Amino acid sequence: MTTRNRQATALTLACLCAAALLPACTNQSPKAGQPNTAPPDSGPTSSATSTPTAGNSTPVTGTPSTAPERPKAAEGLTLPAAEAFVRHYVELMNYASATGDIPPLLSASDSGCRQCRVYADYVKKVxxxxxxLSGDFSERVDDIPDLFRGENGRLGGYAKVTIGAYTSKDSPTAKPVTSTVRKYKREFTLAPQQGAWVMYEMDLVPQ
Structure with a gap:
């Protein structure tokens, strides 16, 4: 699992692409903590909305009036609570992408989580x-196959996720950037805070 120092080094070696949801250093590697905005490839595409399977995070297809509340299953510091929290955190990311409302996402993030802030700052603007954003931009959790306890009470792991086909524009006059359906590993570290998990760091790795 990456640490903040290793993550910073990796980002430096990845050429420190422009902050936020701009296309990544290469067309195949989106920035950590952000949806993919690379030009379309030859992979499959999807409709603007897709139907989630049972247990997956639900795509945000409209403009929700309120942020998702932390479920009871995500309370506490157990491994099952960690898995429930990761799914909840993805829902908060999707809510922020739909509405631009970022305080709920940041309240579930450690104050030092750089990629949490990068993601929040961008979706506040776009x-x-x-x-x-338009189309199936929501991130959906397909599985969380690996959770392990680390040092200082933290917990690491990764989730298998899918992001659908969508279009992004940095401004009303900007050229739209389209992405096809892609699968990723969202690597993460959680930290305990006031008896519950918060996002400590995260990274999005294309598969």
């Missing part, structure tokens, strides 16, 4: 509510 989101579905203001026309910056």
């Amino acid at each position: 989101n579905a509510s203001n026309g910056g």
Whole structure:
């Protein structure tokens, strides 16, 4: 599992692409903690919305009026609570992408989580509510196959996720950037805070 120092080194070696949801250093590697915005490849595409399977995070297809609340299953510091929290955190990311409302996401993040802040800062500016995102931009959790306890009470692991086909624009006059359906590993570290998990660091790795 990456640490903040290793993550910073990796980002440096990856050429420190422009912050936020701009295309990554290469067309095949989206920035950590952000949806993919690479130009379309020859992979499959999907419709603007897709139907989630049972147990997966639900795509945000409209503009929700309120942020998702932490479920009871995500309370506490057990491994099952960690898995429930990761699914909840993805829902908060999807909510922020749909609305531009970032305080709920940041309240579930450690204050030092760099990629949490990068993601939040971008979707505050570019989101579905203001026309910056359209299509199936929600991230969906397919599985969380690996959780392990680390040092200082932290917990690491990764989730297998899918992001659908969507379009993003950094401004009303910007050229749209389209992405096809892609699968990723969302690597993460959780930290205990006031008896519950928060996101300590995260990285999005293309598969």
